[in-house]
Amino acid sequence: MGVTDFFDPDGIAVIGASKTEGKLGNDAMTNIRTYDGDVYPVNPSSSGEVYGYEFVDSVHDVDADLALCCVPSPVVPEVLEECGEAGIGAAVIFAGGFAEVDEDGQELEDEVVRIGEEYDMTILGPNTAGYCIPHLDLYGSFVPQIREVETGNVALLAQSGGVGVTSSFQLDREEYGVSAMFGLGNRANTGFAELIPVLDDDPNTDAIALHIEGTDDIDNFIEVCREAETPIVAYKAGSEDLSEFVQSHTGAPIQDRETYEEALADEGVVFVSSVTELLDASRAIADTPTPDGKNVGVVTAQAGPGIIISDELDERGAKFPDLEAETQQRVDDLLQGITYTENPVDTGRPLPEFGQVIDAVGRDDNVDMVIVYEIYEDSLGYPVEELEALAENVDKPIIFTVAGPAEGFEEERLQMEAAGIPTFRAPERGAHAVAALIDSVDEDA
């Protein structure tokens, strides 16, 4: 019983399941279909089947340890009480209308918390879009098409289910996935402090991405971040100016960004300032080795974007070390007559030697990580073979910023991804990913 039931449920009850398309209890059923285990649509006023599963009248008639509650808020305490009696260890409550609304909602939520305590039941929500674990084909959410989200190695833990869902879709649109996505909602008894340790232990999760609005138990939050071995990246939304709107959303206390940034940065959490940065930084950190220092080698085939990248990195505390004499000689030999062979190295145009230049800079002992920029040219392609060999031979991050026509570089981009080289589609996105790697460097190590 407990949080792990979300990951490995032995039977799932969908309470308030419905045959009617567009209803929340129907959407939840369409998503849970992919799960390879027993699913029980529970609804005393329905009979027959929905998506091949036979309706049952009561949660007492099922053999399940996870419940997806698709009922409106006034009915939730009663339903939850029955779940507890039936021995269900974990429940997801989708409905809104609790602490985020008014006093009556707060009372309803207090009741939910009390029932959770009485039956030792782990409750996700209320007021959440749910969760998903793609590699288990487990989509415990009412959001249509969430089951299109594929498996990745970043876990999303979002205070807002909407942000968790939109982030999952944003990764999906760029051909990535998630190891897990949890929307916390009102956090009756399951919040950051409960889920971070579980995701930290999850072998499929290589980085944890947090979306924070505000939380009461900031001390526990800090404590679990301190103890986590998996890298954590965080984005804090909701400023003090918008207090009324934020409060109305999840009942979260109003806390400013700085409070979190100061407290969590000490525990090694990397802070970012947008959803896209959260996803990009998490991917970069999940997919590459931890750099030994902040020394960045920049290799660009076009100087203008190289300047933009270097500029952003400079502002974020990167160092651009001189190359070792041997590296410099190798680069000079490769780029005879070329504009700028020192770090940042600018080849002026894509060249057949571009991969060897990256290799030279990547193997330089002065360089802790490499960022590459190149506009794709059909006739040359990207230097995938050299990059694969480099990634295999050096224990440092290599980040590749792609650019070019819509269809051009996709195949080679995916090859680079497979080789552990994260790719990004705009100069500032590559730079922000490297900035996150810089922030992840443990200065005391």
Next chain:
Amino acid sequence: MGVTDFFDPDGIAVIGASKTEGKLGNDAMTNIRTYDGDVYPVNPSSSGEVYGYEFVDSVHDVDADLALCCVPSPVVPEVLEECGEAGIGAAVIFAGGFAEVDEDGQELEDEVVRIGEEYDMTILGPNTAGYCIPHLDLYGSFVPQIREVETGNVALLAQSGGVGVTSSFQLDREEYGVSAMFGLGNRANTGFAELIPVLDDDPNTDAIALHIEGTDDIDNFIEVCREAETPIVAYKAGSEDLSEFVQSHTGAPIQDRETYEEALADEGVVFVSSVTELLDASRAIADTPTPDGKNVGVVTAQAGPGIIISDELDERGAKFPDLEAETQQRVDDLLQGITYTENPVDTGRPLPEFGQVIDAVGRDDNVDMVIVYEIYEDSLGYPVEELEALAENVDKPIIFTVAGPAEGFEEERLQMEAAGIPTFRAPERGAHAVAALIDSVDEDA
């Protein structure tokens, strides 16, 4: 003769044209093929044809007023002199190896400037990837596949040809295009001050996007921005810390961002802080009416992303006005029992009434512009009809932030674009686009 020859050449000479694939003189020929006019490959050491055009020995044998010079830097002055003698009014010089390199390069560039003056010849470059004008099928560049870039209503004027190219491709990947793209390079005699007035007069250009590294003639720059009627958005790259690298690139003087921002903001130029923001802001400004004030109506189907958007806008000076009594009544009627019906309006989930809620907020006289956020659901779709009607009936910007599965919303997104409603694919991108609209408001008006 002059800058307009770039837009309406009467015959194009490609000097240093080549049959050999991968050579710059061949790449330029592949791109220029689409042009509906006379093209002359000029190369005394080649004979026969390239892509169906017959080689000629000398620029004296052609009837052209634009030359694309695909020869290496040492030969450029000689070639340019011949172009002048042959009466060619405009030339593009692709080669690097001029003022950006060393003293000798500076002398070579001085010679280029002198020849330009002697023959009254407009010179784009040297050290540029060239330019393109998709609606004329005119791609004067050596960059492979640049001709895949389609027609749009934003003109890109980039100090770095590489940034011009990568920005064009970035727009292209998201199904947009450009009205024109010019990479300035070393600006022998054609820079921002010469091209902005021409783009301002261009009926196909609704916004001008600038990428700035640094320029000597900042007074002229400010002057043309002041006189332009077309909205201008600018991004300044190249900080003082990176001076050597920047200098080596275009020989641009080192100037900080603040210098430009202060001077140009007074002339109504909107400043942004990344390439993606430059493109998004330009699209938003090109496609929507100028707002009367900074009052933003926010309508979101999911509160979490709505908070992120409102948060970003709050930091950028947006105001969130109360809705008029009549609007509030209409919204309350539509959203009975819903979380938050005041501005920002949060419907909690996509609903059939969502389009009517947007309509109510959009027609409110307190609201100068509207931003919408909604995760796409297949069964509901996006409220395209309501949005089309609203866009037709109110003279204010409507911005739609899309989210959802990879393939889901594309058709409806394009319908919204066609109705003059710019769409963006991440919460912060929608917010930044609206922030640019806020910055475009003339406070003295």
